[in-house]
Amino acid sequence: MKKHITRTILCFAALTVMAVILFSISLTSGSSSLRAIDAFRILTGNQQNDAAQRIIFDIRMPRALSAMLLGGALSVSGFLLQSFFRNPIAGPFVLGISSGAKLCVAWIMIASLQHGFVLHSAAMIAAAFCGALICMLTILLFAGKVQNMSQLIISGVMIGYICSALTDFAVTFADDANIVNLHNWSRGSFAGADWMDVRDMAVLVLAGLAGAIWMSKPISAYQLGETYAANMGVRIRAFRLALILLSSLLSACVTAFAGPVSFVGIAVPHLVKSMLRTAKPLLVIPAAFLGGGVFCMGCDLLARTLFTPQELSVSTVTAVFGAPVVIWVMLRRERERSAS
């Protein structure tokens, strides 16, 4: 018991320290010729430099914050989906939910740009939420029909491909002027967030996080299976609906602001569970949020600094680190199955 508590405290402390360190590095490094030491001085208020100040406060800081928030949202959403489908490799990207959100956002973006006005972020989020919900419901339809969990994942991946194809189709016929922007976004990137965006996403993501923590008790009951959960007094229909809405909201929020970001939703919850050595939602959800933030800030940092001035898409980096985790999870499950 005591060991568990120590471990939990250590994990949260480690994640917080990592978040702080990565945040600081994010502010002080980048493609601009700004030296780290100068950036540090500006942050502490010991140096005045308008341009540099703008780079740090208006570009790097919102970007780091959005990576933190959206990364957290993705991994919490992944954890919710894994609990919902009782499938360890479920996640917003794998199940095609991100791609569905992406499709809706792309279409609405192009439509609005053609009519010459720029979309408010609320409209983007609403579109992404609709797309995510539509895909989620399609997946649920499949889930009712297929018993096998790998079939569910396959149908999710296929839905993702269809949505991506339709998105590409839209991008191809979009105005030249918008393509660059749209193309960047559709590959996944935390760039371009301003303070207004950060405020909007903070409200939504933190609300989603609070909702997830609020539901941690029924989620823990659900881990034993639906029948047992019902026997413990969980109102199953309401619970499932809440879980669908929450995970769709979180992944829609990410897609609206940063496009599809792969593998965070699967990899981070598993890493966090291994760290904590427990699957208790009350602990895993906040830890997954922190962990997802750290993971995405780290990946974003690599994406923009590794080959400066060229910037990688963040999905490229998250896939490199996330995909091996998925393979590891599957191998571990296979080992458990053969052991029992």
Place this chain on the structure above:
Amino acid sequence: MNPVLHTRELSVGYQHKIVVSGLTFHANAGEILTLIGPNGAGKSTVLKTIAAQLPPISGTIALCGDSLVGLSPHEVATRISLLLTGKPAAERMTCFDVAATGRYPYTGRFGLLSSKDREIVHDALCMVEAESLADTDFRCISDGQRQIVMLARAIAQQPRILLLDEPTSYLDISHKLRILTRLRTLAKERQIAVIQSLHELDLAQKFSDSVLCIHAQRAERCGTPEEIFSGDYISTLYGISTGKYDPLYGTAEASPVTGKPRIFVIGGNGSGIPVYRKLHRAGIPFAAGILHENDVDCPAAHALGAKVITERAFEPISDATYQEAETCLRQCEAVYCSLPAFGTGNARLAVLRDFAEKTHLLIQDLQTWLRSEMESTCNTHSSLTDH
């Protein structure tokens, strides 16, 4: 006695398809009610309905005096707990964690356990003698232990009614007995009404206070095990057409090998049973005798033998019976005696044995006889195919 659960003219099923109807029964505190019936009869559907996971189609269910339909999920959770067959997937949970999920209806918003909750969970684990497993990962224990821990979970929920759907499936005999013994103690000590479905009729007979038989979409019979497990009812209930079910011993036997008996077995006092089984496996029709009707060999001989010659219980073997046995023996190809010695009650069997020896029918080694029999049948078969 005050029934905890009472159903009246209950029909259960899915949407418009009625699976079982006419269920009127009650479950008393401190007693075990067992549902038996063939596969697919609807035992699980009945349990699901009582657990409030499936709305009843018609009829009423009263739980401690309240109508089940009107209760909130939380109220149901504090009165009924469940144990299902099969492995629940519990990722990274210790057995204590799993058992502690039983406290769910009693904990607060975030499900944190109070020290009293921990004590109750610990007590539940102790009750099923699984306290040593508390810190073990739930995935790393055997199926039997898992079922035991799930029982602790159900106990920790402090229900008035415990519902179990085939709690002993997939378990070895020692775990079956352990689970059922625990259930009986639990029912008595905590005055819980236990309702379970079982496939093992012998165990149902031994561990139930009352038995409800579900057959042909109806609650066919309800009564004490003594009432249910008598006569040919069980064979009818399960539609046994091949083989035989002995309600007295709770044993099932395969159909006899019929035909003209080829070997006569002189047995009794349990010595005949292994011989009957060996012959039955080899597919050789046999006659058994002379058995007293109260001899332990009798049920098996009746189930497996082509002919059984019996004498009334507690009577010495009469002349008529002896004659019948001798006639039958004479027509057999061989005689085997499984009795090492005879007493005053079956002294005439010694005479029968000596008669067989005189007529050179008596064989000493059954195994050798069986082997030569097998070979000769094989030869006949191969010579037939040669032509």
